Amino acid sequence: MHPVPIDELIAKPKVLVDLYVQLSDAKHVLIAKAGTSTSPEHLRKFKDKGVAYMYVRPEDFLSLVRQSISVAGMAVSNRAIDNLSKLSVIEEALSSVHREMAAIGVNEQVLGHAKLVTEATMTVVAGQPQLSALIEKFQNLSNDQSKHVMMVSMVAAMLGQGHEWIKAATLEKLALGGLLHDVGKMKLPGDIGTKDPARLGHDEQVIYRSHPELGRQLLSGIKGLPDDVLLMVYEHHEHSDGSGFPRGLKDFQISPLARVIALANGFADLVLDGGRTITERSARKAADEIEFRKAMLYNKDALRALRRLVDGEPLKKAA
Numbered sequence: 442m443h444p445v446p447i448d449e450l451i452a453k454p455k456v457l458v459d460l461y462v463q464l465s466d467a468k469h470v471l472i473a474k475a476g477t478s479t480s481p482e483h484l485r486k487f488k489d490k491g492v493a494y495m496y497v498r499p500e501d502f503l504s505l506v507r508q509s510i511s512v513a514g515m516a517v518s519n520r521a522i523d524n525l526s527k528l529s530v531i532e533e534a535l536s537s538v539h540r541e542m543a544a545i546g547v548n549e550q551v552l553g554h555a556k557l558v559t560e561a562t563m564t565v566v567a568g569q570p571q572l573s574a575l576i577e578k579f580q581n582l583s584n585d586q587s588k589h590v591m592m593v594s595m596v597a598a599m600l601g602q603g604h605e606w607i608k609a610a611t612l613e614k615l616a617l618g619g620l621l622h623d624v625g626k627m628k629l630p631g632d633i634g635t636k637d638p639a640r641l642g643h644d645e646q647v648i649y650r651s652h653p654e655l656g657r658q659l660l661s662g663i664k665g666l667p668d669d670v671l672l673m674v675y676e677h678h679e680h681s682d683g684s685g686f687p688r689g690l691k692d693f694q695i696s697p698l699a700r701v702i703a704l705a706n707g708f709a710d711l712v713l714d715g716g717r718t719i720t721e722r723s724a725r726k727a728a729d730e731i732e733f734r735k736a737m738l739y740n741k742d743a744l745r746a747l748r749r750l751v752d753g754e755p756l757k758k759a760a
């Protein structure tokens with residue numbers, strides 16, 4: 442049985458699969474029949490009793506993931522919905538993909554779903570090139586993990602445009618690298634992957650620093666995944682001055698797209714720090730902090746692209 446947060450089920454008008462609650466590790470009991478008793482009001486009663494997760498059968502789990510992704514696809518192609526309002530459906534689709542990865546591992550099917558989320562992400566980036574407006578909208582999103590990953594993905598694609606890399610295929614690779622960059626954290630033991638890295642002890646730090654390599658291992662061998670994306674996952678914590686990990690590469694040794702993901706990752710960490718309210722000012726403050734205190738860590742062209750984004754310069758459209 443696979444767990445699904447009850448809040449996500451309540452957000453749907455009707456759930457098209459049977460839902461169970463967990464009594465023990467091995468025992469689940471059917472409490473809502475597909476469609477007939479899965480209205481938000483019915484589910485809210487369970488939430489009021491303290492139920493945080495419902496459980497679904499493995500085959501139904503997949504159809505819920507597909508449902509989230511197709512809702513995101515429909516919302517993204519709907520011109521009546523403004524571009525930034527599409528972020529919350531993309532967030533839901535992305536958290537479904539994360540759950541799918543955690544439940545069944547990473548394979549071609551999961552990668553296919555991640556690519557669909559990337560397409561949706563790119564639609565928003567292409568239609569809304571103002572970084573500050575995009576970032577302000579992030580405060581309405583609820584899932585911290587998805588929020589970080591989506592921001593890295595979108596900011597990386599925008600930085601790519603700022604580099605004037607206007608090939609759509611390159612920007613899509615950046616967005617996909619952003620979505621997958623921390624996938625190796627799934628393999629870290631305990632809660633090391635979810636803790637603030639600055640609060641980890643020495644031994645935990647050593648384990649934490651293995652996540653780029655774990656991510657590369659997870660994704661290598663998956664058909665259809667460009668080598669550039671593997672490098673972005675492997676090198677997203679490398680720093681231009683050689684102080685990063687896992688290999689301590691210098692700027693010229695880091696792959697060009699990974700230099701962009703590294704900056705998008707550092708920027709997203711500063712903007713989203715502590716879940717504080719995100720405003721245009723905090724985007725500018727984060728960019729200033731990077732420029733004045735951390736510039737040595739990042740590639741100079743990527744930093745120039747970030748400054749242009751924060752200053753609101755219009756970006757070139759992808760070709």
Ligand SMILES: [Fe+2]
Pocket residue numbers: 622623652677678
């Ligand atoms: Fe990371």
